[in-house]
Every structure is written in structure tokens, then in C-alpha cells.
Amino acid sequence: MVGEEHNPSMERRKAKRTKMVLPVKVTVAGASHLAHTCDLTYSGARLGGLHTQLKKGEIISLQRGSKKANFKVVWLHELAPNEIQVGLQAVERQSNVFWGVDLSEQDREGKGNVDALMSLVGKKS
Numbered sequence: 001m002v003g004e005e006h007n008p009s010m011e012r013r014k015a016k017r018t019k020m021v022l023p024v025k026v027t028v029a030g031a032s033h034l035a036h037t038c039d040l041t042y043s044g045a046r047l048g049g050l051h052t053q054l055k056k057g058e059i060i061s062l063q064r065g066s067k068k069a070n071f072k073v074v075w076l077h078e079l080a081p082n083e084i085q086v087g088l089q090a091v092e093r094q095s096n097v098f099w100g101v102d103l104s105e106q107d108r109e110g111k112g113n114v115d116a117l118m119s120l121v122g123k124k125s
Helices: 104-122
Strands: 023-028 030-038 044-050 059-064 067-080 084-090
Touching: 023 044, 030 067
Parallel strands: none
Antiparallel strands: 023 030, 023 059, 030 044, 044 084, 059 067, 067 084
């Protein structure tokens, strides 16, 4: 875990992150831990407040209320001894029902960005 750092400048995001702090229960190898989201998208989340060891590529389970879903650990960042932030990618795309918030604006905004780009590309000078 130590030494594996997250470098935001090297990432390419498919969806805009929505800053949102939500409590989650993280299950790793049968043990449960409490954590919180820092931001989220349909395809993943950044968690903070974790006090457990994780490995890049590991599959973990998140629970929000009665909803559960599996996520893959994409990156790790040690904030302090025994406290990490992790970047997670959903094993399966999550709906608004899992997070309990409306992320549909991301889809509309993303489509608008693609439409704007295509209109620029299609124009002749």
C-alpha cells in the first residue's frame, strides 16, 4: 500500500465527479469497516476515512442502507499512518438507487460535451 500514490493529473475521467459525503460500510475479507465517500460517479467513487489495509486490484463490497455492490480498488493513497483514501471502480454500473442521489446530470452534461465537440469537428474553416 505504501508508495502507491494517486496522481490526479494522469487520470482520464469518463464522468464528472460529484462531491458527496455519504457513509458506507466497506467489507473486505469478511471484516466490516466504516468509511465515507468523498465524491462519486456512476462508475465509481473515492472513499476516505478507511483504517484498513487494501491492495490495488482487490474487490471489496460497499453497503449503503440495504443496497450492496462490489467495487475494484483502482488506486490507494496513504493520508496518515493507518488512514487511506481509495479510488474505486464499480464492477457493475451503479444506478441512482445505490447511491441514493441523482447522478443523471452527469449523463446529460457528458452528452452535451460530446455534441459540442462533434459540432466543432464538423465545421469547415
